[in-house]
Amino acid sequence: MKTRIAFISEHASPLATLGGVDSGGQNVYVAELSKHLVELGYEIDIFTRCDQENLQHVVYWKKSLRVVHVQAGPAVSLPKEELWQYMPQFTDSIISFMQREDLTYKIIHANFWMSGWVASELKETLGIPFIITFHALGYIRKLYHQEGDKFPSIRIEVEKGIVQTADKIIAECPQDKDDLMHFYQASPDKTTIIPCGFSKKEFYPVSKKYAREKLNLDKSEKIVLQLGRMVPRKGIDNVIRAVAKLKQTGYAVRLLIVGGDTEIPDPALSPELSRLQNIVRLENINDSVDFLGRKDRQVLKYYYSAADVFVTTPWYEPFGITPLEAMACGTPVIGSDVGGIKYSVEDGKTGFLVPPDRPEDLASKIKYLLSDSHLFDTMKLNAIERVNAMFTWKNVSKLVAEQYRLLAKSVETPTIINTKIKAA
Numbered sequence: 001m002k003t004r005i006a007f008i009s010e011h012a013s014p015l016a017t018l019g020g021v022d023s024g025g026q027n028v029y030v031a032e033l034s035k036h037l038v039e040l041g042y043e044i045d046i047f048t049r050c051d052q053e054n055l056q057h058v059v060y061w062k063k064s065l066r067v068v069h070v071q072a073g074p075a076v077s078l079p080k081e082e083l084w085q086y087m088p089q090f091t092d093s094i095i096s097f098m099q100r101e102d103l104t105y106k107i108i109h110a111n112f113w114m115s116g117w118v119a120s121e122l123k124e125t126l127g128i129p130f131i132i133t134f135h136a137l138g139y140i141r142k143l144y145h146q147e148g149d150k151f152p153s154i155r156i157e158v159e160k161g162i163v164q165t166a167d168k169i170i171a172e173c174p175q176d177k178d179d180l181m182h183f184y185q186a187s188p189d190k191t192t193i194i195p196c197g198f199s200k201k202e203f204y205p206v207s208k209k210y211a212r213e214k215l216n217l218d219k220s221e222k223i224v225l226q227l228g229r230m231v232p233r234k235g236i237d238n239v240i241r242a243v244a245k246l247k248q249t250g251y252a253v254r255l256l257i258v259g260g261d262t263e264i265p266d267p268a269l270s271p272e273l274s275r276l277q278n279i280v281r282l283e284n285i286n287d288s289v290d291f292l293g294r295k296d297r298q299v300l301k302y303y304y305s306a307a308d309v310f311v312t313t314p315w316y317e318p319f320g321i322t323p324l325e326a327m328a329c330g331t332p333v334i335g336s337d338v339g340g341i342k343y344s345v346e347d348g349k350t351g352f353l354v355p356p357d358r359p360e361d362l363a364s365k366i367k368y369l370l371s372d373s374h375l376f377d378t379m380k381l382n383a384i385e386r387v388n389a390m391f392t393w394k395n396v397s398k399l400v401a402e403q404y405r406l407l408a409k410s411v412e413t414p415t416i417i418n419t420k421i422k423a424a
Contacts, residue, residue, distance in 0.1 A: 002043040002064065005404065006105040006128075007034055008115035010090060011080040013048040015059065015067055017294070024229040025321045026135045029196055030111055036397035038064045042404075045105075047094055049086070051077045068097060080114075081150040087114050091121045104128065107404055111135060113155060116162035129167040129411045131403060134159070136318045137176075139183045144233060144316045160184050167407050170194050170400070172319040173343040194400055195343065197393035198324040203301050205330035205384065211306035215299075218254070222370050225307035225331070227258040227300065228322050230272045235313040235336065237279050241359035242311075242366060244283035251367050255289045258303055265291040304329035308370055315356050317341050324391050327351075327383035332376060334365050344391065350383040 007030055014031030034044045043064045050057075050069035053076075059067040070093045073086035098104060108130035110119035119130035138155035163169065163184045169191040171177035177193050180186035212219050226239045236257060243255045260273055267274035273291065280289045295303065304310060310326035312335045319340030323333045327344075333351035335341040347353040352365040369375060 002041055003106050003404070003408070004043045004103065005037070006108045007044055007046040007111065008108060008118050009046060009048050009111040010072070010087070010114045010118065011049060011083055012111065013067065014046055015061070025196065025319065026111055028321050029133070029135070032197060032199055032393045033397055033400060034065055035062060036393045037401060038062060040397060040401050049083065049090065050075050070094060084114060084152045087118055091118045094118070094122065095125065106408055107131060113138065113159050113162065116166065117158055120162055120165045123165065129407055131168040131170060131407060132162060132166045133170040133172065137179055137183070140179055140316060168192065168403050170403070172196055173340040175339050175342070176318055192403060194396060195340070195391055196319045196321050196324065197391050197396040198321065198328045198387060200328070200392055202297060203304065203325045203328040206301055206305035208305060211302040214302050215306055217306055222253040223307045224253050224255045224366060225258065225303055225310045226255065226312065227303060227310070228312065230260045230270060232272060233315050235315060235356055236276055238313045238357050238359050238362060239311050240276060240279050240283060240289060242362035243288055244285050245359055245363040246367060247285055247288060253288065253366065253370070256292055256303065256307070257289065258292045258295050260294050263293045265293045300325065301329050304331050307331050308376070309334055309366060311362065311366070312336070312341065313354065313356050313362060314338065320344065324387050327387045330380040330384050332369060332379040332383060334362065334369070346382070346386060350379055350386050
């Protein structure tokens with residue numbers, strides 16, 4: 001019999017279209033990890049919030065892999081910062097589903113702090129052990145966002161409780177583990193570093209000539225790519241200002257910005273897009289920056305391959321999957337010397353690390369890299385080698401499966417308790 005695992009990802013559905021404010025790395029993590037774990041013989045149900053009317057309650061996504069849309073608040077799209085109040089209902093909905101299906105789970109894998117709270121409640125009620133990947137920590141986020149952080153003030157205390165209750169914790173990089181231990185007193189014995197990954201089926205080198213022809217891009221321009229969610233902490237404004245500084249020195253590049261809530265960029269629907277477009281106007285580089293909107297994942301490899309360099313300079317990044325995808329396509333990465341990026345990007349070998357919010361430093365590294373064809377070719381080969389050796393989802397899933405095995409070995413098989421479900 002296959003081992004049955006419950007994934008909980010309250011706001012990040014594996015079925016969501018990527019690129020929006022709340023659709024990014026966690027969605028990819030849940031989707032790719034679950035698919036690869038199924039290939040290893042697991043049976044998985046992913047519980048995520050129902051955020052629109054008429055969604056199919058249970059989606060049979062792949063063989064042995066289901067997505068369960070859980071009732072938790074109104075069936076409309078809501079910012080994840082507003083979802084905490086609905087987590088008791090989310091918990092009760094999972095219990096109801098388990099009772100109707102007459103099933104239980106060997107292990108719960110929670111993703112993000114609210115899902116961790118749900119997993120804690122399920123552990124207390126049903127005795128099911130759980131493992132958690134936080135994806136971001138409230139304490140660290142608060143340091144960078146300060147008054148801009150809109151999550152409930154209780155978040156950090158909830159996270160501290162989860163850290164103590166969880167049976168195992170997955171840190172996505174060394175910095176993540178250090179933060180968990182220093183700020184949350186996580187036990188090093190139950191905290192394991194397992195990075196994110198990339199899909200070899202989706203991301204691989206495509207010739208620059210072909211990629212630019214497919215995307216109708218100028219073959220002679222130096223292209224800088226920024227791709228990902230369009231939110232302030234991603235530091236896209238820093239990239240824009242770096243391009244402006246390059247232009248001031250007479251070094252011309254074209255910046256492509258891929259991402260956002262809509263396929264056609266609409267500042268009326270995105271305050272962050274409006275802010276960034278205003279910076280472009282103030283820097284007087286309208287002719288050097290293209291906002292391209294959200295793109296399907298099937299075409300992202302062409303953007304990565306068409307670029308001369310991929311740039312990502314967030315203030316805070318627990319891991320960051322886009323640098324892996326860029327390197328898998330053979331594109332060097334210049335990224336912030338923070339979090340997971342300083343783990344995935346090998347400074348001076350697969351790209352460069354720079355301080356966040358230092359456009360002059362970023363401009364200098366871009367010019368240095370793009371002015372040296374031998375360096376570019378060397379970094380391209382190093383990048384492909386590094387990600388394929390360390391960051392494939394196949395490897396990641398094996399590491400996670402080993403944590404499941406160790407956890408399952410240490411606890412008894414849980415038995416569902418048919419208690420009366422409390423009111424949400």
